[in-house]
Amino acid sequence: MSSYDKEPIIAIDGWEREAWAGYASIAGRLAEHAAGRTRTVVVVECYPGVRIEEIAAGFSPLRPARVIRAEDAALSAELLQAKLERYLTDDRVFGYMAPFHVDELYDGKKLEFLAEQIEEVQEGVILVIGFGATLLTKGDVLVYADLARWEIQQRYRSKELGNWRANNEDEDILRKYKRGFFVEWRTADRLKRSLLDHVDYYLDTNRKDDPRMVTGKALFAGLRETVRRPFRLVPYFDPGVWGGHWLEEKIGLEPRENPYAWGFDGVPEENSLYFQYGDIRVELPSINVVFFEPKALLGEQVYARFGAEFPIRFDFLDTIGGQNLSLQVHPLTDYIREQFGMSYTQDESYYILDAKEGAVVYLGLKEGIDPGSMMADLEQAQQGEVSFPADKYTNTFPARKHDHFLIPAGTVHCSGTDAMVLEISATPYIFTFKLWDWDRLGLDGKPRPVHIEHGKRNIQWDRTTGWVERNLVDRTERVAEGDGWVEERTGMHELEFIETRRHWFTAKVPHNTNGVFHMLNLVEGEEAVVESPSGEFAPFIIRYAETFIVPASVGPYTIAPTSRSQGTRLGTIKAYVRTCTNR
Structure with a gap:
């Protein structure tokens, strides 16, 4: 039975009261903002691919006096295609990284019209929703609805989702991915980076009809906690025409028709x-x-x-x-x-x-x-x-x-x-x-x-x-050793910016980020423990074939066999960016 952890979590302690699950609970929390107010504008800014109508229905307990769909003011599909064409190219796979900001994808006069509709409503809740909703107003309550790129791809594949304003649900998956990669995600990320640290709430929309929400403060507490300790990303696995059986057998994956x-x-x-x-578990893109x-x-x-x-x-x-x-x-x-x-x-x-x-x-x-x-x-x-x-x-x-x-x-x-x-x-x-x-x-x-x-x-x-x-072939050079461990330089080539080091060990190995993040994988042995010499983070268990990241801010850390791995040789491979001070 594989011990590989397919659902690694990062515990964010002390913020439990600032997290909600399910539309009833979330809408109830937002209703508290409207209580006692004559007029409340709730703005839900969305990453492309979010199920907007699901959210609008889920927020119905707010009894909005008006729902404004920001994307009604977007450029028409024809004008949008003409604007993006140079960046999409005719190629099935490759485009060109687009420089757009969200306002460039909207019609200014239509935005003015929708803004007037918001101002017309003098009482009750006004819900403004969509990718680009914040072009109209930041409102009284600002919610950011997000989802992971892997989930977007699953929606592309199932034909539930086409590209933003493209009406292309049935199009070739590679072309849909291309438009997302080169245009939509770049534009959306620019908006996210300008906005997220100002939001009142963050809404996880990865699971259908099963949202999770945290306050903006709780979200950023989680981001700060993440960079203080080693952590793992949530893995995913995908079949392919040349696929094998190692992942299924060693990682413990459900068998698929296509390996x-x-x-x-x-x-x-x-x-x-x-x-x-x-x-409450909240999923967010790790790029955040x-x-x-x-x-x-x-x-x-x-x-x-x-x-x-x-x-x-x-x-x-x-x-x-x-x-x-x-x-x-x-x-x-x-x-x-x-x-x-x-x-x-x-x-x-x-x-x-x-x-x-x-x-x-x-x-x-x-x-x-x-x-x-x-x-x-x-x-x-x-x-x-x-x-x-x-x-x-x-x-x-x-x-x-x-x-x-x-x-x-x-x-x-x-x-x-x-x-x-x-x-x-x-x-x-x-x-x-x-x-x-x-x-x-x-x-x-x-x-x-x-x-x-x-x-x-x-x-x-x-x-x-x-x-x-x-x-290029197995350039292995011993560069350091200590009591129960050996460090080898295994690459990379001088033309590449990545440095890789392998450690074989039966005892505790000292490491230091020296101000540069490390990415590692346990390539030999059942499990090991990553620890801070000064107790800056809790002991972190890694298992065979698991990849993990050690943020630059961590500084010194150690990796040692656990009690289950005592007496066996373990191995890690570590990669980091080669700089002028850590060659």
Whole structure:
């Protein structure tokens, strides 16, 4: 039975009286604001994807004299499409990072009309709701309705939800995700960052007809608590055409018709957090802690370099009993900036958490190949004329448990079958240019997107066998040791900003963030305990394969075997941003 915790919580003590569950309780709390007042304007600002009509119905006990739906003042679908078109592009997967603020998506005259309707009502409760509601008024009571990106994606997939004002519920999921990623979420995040620390209440709308609400003060108490201690994100797992069976068996997941391919437990832009206020659990996007506690979380040096963005992610790629990943390459920094508006690129590495005999990683090109011939073969394969002879052009290296393969942008690569990869990567995680996908269709029965033209412009043709062996394959160097522990540098390559260190230990290991956040995974052993030498946080138990974050503000901490792990060798892999002071 797996001990992996699929529902990690962060207990927020002392704020239990400032949390409510269910529409009846929440509406009752808001009604208290209206009691004794002639007129109360309740504003519910919404993240795109929130079920607005559900909230309006749930707030009906307030008996609003008028309900104003802010989105009635939005640009028409046609005008909105014309405005966004340059950023959406014709590509199925990739767009360009859009610079919009919410007011640019609205019609000024229509906003004036709705504002007049609010002012017309002189008595009772006026409910103003929608994405952009605060363009009309901040009101007397301000509620922010939020939800996690993974939940948005589930609503996209079920066709319950289309993009904002797009009427495209039946559109290809990749195109809906693209519009969310490049346009809607960027715009909504700008509004959230300008607004959230001023709200009276925060409304968790992740579960249908089951809302949770906390005061703004209780929410920010939770954010402050999070950056004072190690914590885990709420993981999620997704099937894929090449999926294996390791995640199902080792993590303890429910079997699926299509095997799990991905596991995400270290992607703050996509994962969520569970805050526990007494008996009430509130789910919020983990990006919120990045937005509102960036210095304490990231550290000043990382914040100065990346802004309020978490630049490292950990995720799982499971091909054990499955198939090869697509043969792929990631964009160079200049290319991703010019083509997609991203400020840094997807450098990464494969840490082999587990592997079967015969597993391999495809990495780099063979010596002396002709680029023109390789591209011609890729194009023929994409047209369905032949299968691409990957072994003719790419190196394969045996993949054994605890090997570490470095993959700076521009390097052709993929994991073969029968490997369980812990992918340690820079955060721009959708920028994969597939070159070849092994003659297969996606789970939707459609060809998976292949981007040969993008790939051709980014492949570094000089990353051939000798260079790859010297620079990218299992570069392990012992850098420190103590009583019962050894520290090894396992990467990354000098072209990448991520540093990785592995610790083998049977006794307590000292660590120090030195002002820069750490992201870690327990890659060997049943469980360990993370502790503060000065008792600044409660002992924090981690279990095999769990990813966790240690905020920069924590400073010194230790990791040691628990009583259940005594007498066995444990291992952690740690990643952090390489800076001028921690190389």
